[in-house]
Amino acid sequence: DAKTTQPNSMESNEEEPVxxxxxxxxxxxxxxxxxxxxxxxxxxxxxxxxxxSNVNNRxxxxxxxxxxxxxxxxxxxxTLRDAAVYYCILRDVALTQFYFGTGTSLxxxx
Amino acid sequence: xxxxxxxPSRDICQRGTSLTIQCQVDSQVTMMFWYRxxxxxxxxxxxxxxxxxxxxxxxGFVIDKFPISRPNLTFSxxxxxxxxxxxxxxxxxxxxxxxxxxxxxxGTRLTVL
Numbered sequence: 001d002a003k004t005t006q007p008n009s010m011e012s013n014e015e016e017p018v019x020x021x022x023x024x025x026x027x028x029x030x031x032x033x034x035x036x037x038x039x040x041x042x043x044x045x046x047x048x049x050x051x052x053s054n055v056n057n058r059x060x061x062x063x064x065x066x067x068x069x070x071x072x073x074x075x076x077x078x079t080l081r082d083a084a085v086y087y088c089i090l091r092d093v094a095l096t097q098f099y100f101g102t103g104t105s106l107x108x109x110x
Numbered sequence: 111x112x113x114x115x116x117x118p119s120r121d122i123c124q125r126g127t128s129l130t131i132q133c134q135v136d137s138q139v140t141m142m143f144w145y146r147x148x149x150x151x152x153x154x155x156x157x158x159x160x161x162x163x164x165x166x167x168x169x170g171f172v173i174d175k176f177p178i179s180r181p182n183l184t185f186s187x188x189x190x191x192x193x194x195x196x197x198x199x200x201x202x203x204x205x206x207x208x209x210x211x212x213x214x215x216x217g218t219r220l221t222v223l
Binding site: 032034036042043044045046049085087091096097098099100101102103 | 114141143145152153154155158202204206210211212213214215216217
């Protein structure tokens with residue numbers, strides 16, 4: 001599986017935007033970029049995914065670099081409930097399994 | 111979406127014993143997955159369980175240690191056998207309902223003394 005690199009931790013002030021980076025320099029053409037987050041004491045939950053174009057949903061936006069070697073998850077206005085570990089995962093379109101990396105632990109400061 | 115429940119939610123067990131964890135889904139799903147999350151760590155995939163066939167185990171995990179049953183399309187069990195303190199982890203099941211989204215259960219927190 002292609003590897004992803006994320007910062008171990010980040011901090012953000014409440015109600016400010018948060019940009020969570022992910023590097024994936026060995027991404028292949030058939031790898032989708034997925035983001036999941038794990039709130040404290042819960043299982044992971046889906047945030048967003050994309051292939052080449054930027055994506056928006058009610059939870060977040062995903063900005064994908066033109067060469068696809070990096071991506072950024074954008075939370076437009078961080079709330080205390082967004083404090084979680086955020087995982088950037090590459091998965092080939094033909095596969096069903098997810099392999100988690102180390103993720104970024106996001107702390108939101110009131 | 112899928113609603114997944116796991117039983118037990120937590121347990122404390124003695125070394126050398128076995129524990130069976132149940133995973134129930136409110137929809138019929140083809141594939142179910144079992145993960146382990148050791149304290150302070152990320153999730154590691156243990157195996158993929160398809161209904162009607164043997165589970166497929168990831169490198170480092172074997173059927174004798176983690177036998178899995180998948181009797182129907184809404185239910186699966188994972189047994190942690192002959193437990194040692196190193197097996198203390200959170201065990202999570204997950205399913206894929208609408209590709210590519212994966213849904214996760216709340217986890218079973220296991221402590222082995």
